[in-house]
Amino acid sequence: xxxxxxxxxxxxxxxxxxxxxxxxxxxxxxxxxxxxxxxxxxxxxxxxxxxxxxxxxxxxxxxxxxxxxxxxxxxxxxxxxxxxxxxxxxxxxxxxxxxxxxxxxxxxxxxxxxxxxxxxxxxxxxxxxxxxxxxxxxxxxxxxxxxxxx
Numbered sequence: 001x002x003x004x005x006x007x008x009x010x011x012x013x014x015x016x017x018x019x020x021x022x023x024x025x026x027x028x029x030x031x032x033x034x035x036x037x038x039x040x041x042x043x044x045x046x047x048x049x050x051x052x053x054x055x056x057x058x059x060x061x062x063x064x065x066x067x068x069x070x071x072x073x074x075x076x077x078x079x080x081x082x083x084x085x086x087x088x089x090x091x092x093x094x095x096x097x098x099x100x101x102x103x104x105x106x107x108x109x110x111x112x113x114x115x116x117x118x119x120x121x122x123x124x125x126x127x128x129x130x131x132x133x134x135x136x137x138x139x140x141x142x143x144x145x146x147x148x149x150x
Contacts, residue, residue, distance in 0.1 A: 025129035
């Protein structure tokens with residue numbers, strides 16, 4: 001099971017770090033591992049890097065995309081998609097989105113990518129990270145490759 005955190009990065013930081021994903025990851029990783037006693041400093045750093053998600057708008061958008069899909073279920077800010085080949089759970093928070101999935105590329109990625117740009121994805125446990133628009137599906141091998149940065 002993979003756990004992805006998705007952040008909506010503001011346009012300035014997205015422009016500066018578009019080809020430096022490791023540096024963006026290290027900044028977000030530092031926020032992720034910050035202790036509770038640094039919560040004010042953490043929030044200030046987050047405000048500089050990222051833009052909060054509109055929970056209600058994103059919930060409505062995702063709900064509309066999956067309307068009529070029998071493998072989709074929604075409970076408040078939690079969206080669950082269970083198919084014969086995968087299981088994914090998306091939780092919408094104000095600061096980030098959290099996806100737990102049995103696959104490397106959950107279908108929620110495509111939906112979220114069509115909703116917003118400048119999205120940065122982190123898997124802090126496996127130290128994996130990428131700009132969501134830079135990842136592409138390789139249909140022939142059923143694997144997912146990250147576009148190489150120059």
